[in-house]
Amino acid sequence: MGRKMRLLTTGAALALAVQMAPAAVAAEAREAACGVSGANLDQRPNGQYFQQPVSIRTGPAWECRVFDTATTRNAVDYYCTTDGFTYLRTKTRVRGWVWNGYLVDGGTNVQCQG
Numbered sequence: 001m002g003r004k005m006r007l008l009t010t011g012a013a014l015a016l017a018v019q020m021a022p023a024a025v026a027a028e029a030r031e032a033a034c035g036v037s038g039a040n041l042d043q044r045p046n047g048q049y050f051q052q053p054v055s056i057r058t059g060p061a062w063e064c065r066v067f068d069t070a071t072t073r074n075a076v077d078y079y080c081t082t083d084g085f086t087y088l089r090t091k092t093r094v095r096g097w098v099w100n101g102y103l104v105d106g107g108t109n110v111q112c113q114g
Contacts, residue, residue, distance in 0.1 A: 033059040033060055033061045033064065033083070034057075034058045034059035034061065034063070034064035034065065035058050035059055035064075036059050036060070037079075037087060037095060038079045038080040038081075038082070038087030038112040039079060039080060039112065039113065040077070040079045040080075040089075041079060041080045041110045041111075041112070041113070042077075042078040042079060042080060042108040042110040044078060044108075046075045046076060046077045046091065047075060047076070047104075048072060048073065048074070048075055048076075048104075049076050049078070049088075049103050049104045049105075049107075050070060050071065050072045050074060050076070050098075050102060050103065050104070051072070051102055051103065051104055052072065052102055053069060053070065053071045053072065054069065054070050054098050054099075054102045054103075055068075055069055055098070056068040056069060056070060056090075056094060056096035056097065056098060057085070057096055057097045057098070058096065058097070059085075059097055060082050060083040060084070060085035060087070060097045061083065061085070062099075064097065067096065068094050068096060070090055070094070070098075074090045074091060074092070075090070075091040076088045076089065076090050076091070077089045077090075078103075078107065078108040078110070079095075079108070079112075080108060080110050080111060080112035080113075081100060081107050081108050081109065081110065081111060081112060082111065082112040084099060084100050084101075085097040085098060085099055085100060085107075086098055086100055086103055086107035086108050087112065
């Protein structure tokens with residue numbers, strides 16, 4: 001009986017958490033996207049691909065922290081894209097995510113895997 005009670009309690013707690021906090025669950029999903037990297041899958045040569053000065057983020061989402069910036073003079077190496085952001089490396093070896101709308105030709109079309 002004790003085991004059944006624990007399972008019921010766990011199931012009830014899960015149902016309550018989902019019911020009460022969809023915004024919190026969505027926030028956790030967004031946070032999980034921050035701090036991720038992408039594999040170097042795009043083989044095009046480095047180039048000056050920024051259309052304007054850009055913010056470089058820790059993940060492919062607007063909610064991810066901006067940790068650096070780059071100008072149109074920075075040469076970059078595209079790695080891959082997901083969720084409208086491209087993971088790239090600048091010539092100064094800064095790696096991070098930039099929104100595709102700020103990149104020449106909309107960034108890379110090579111999708112990140114996994």
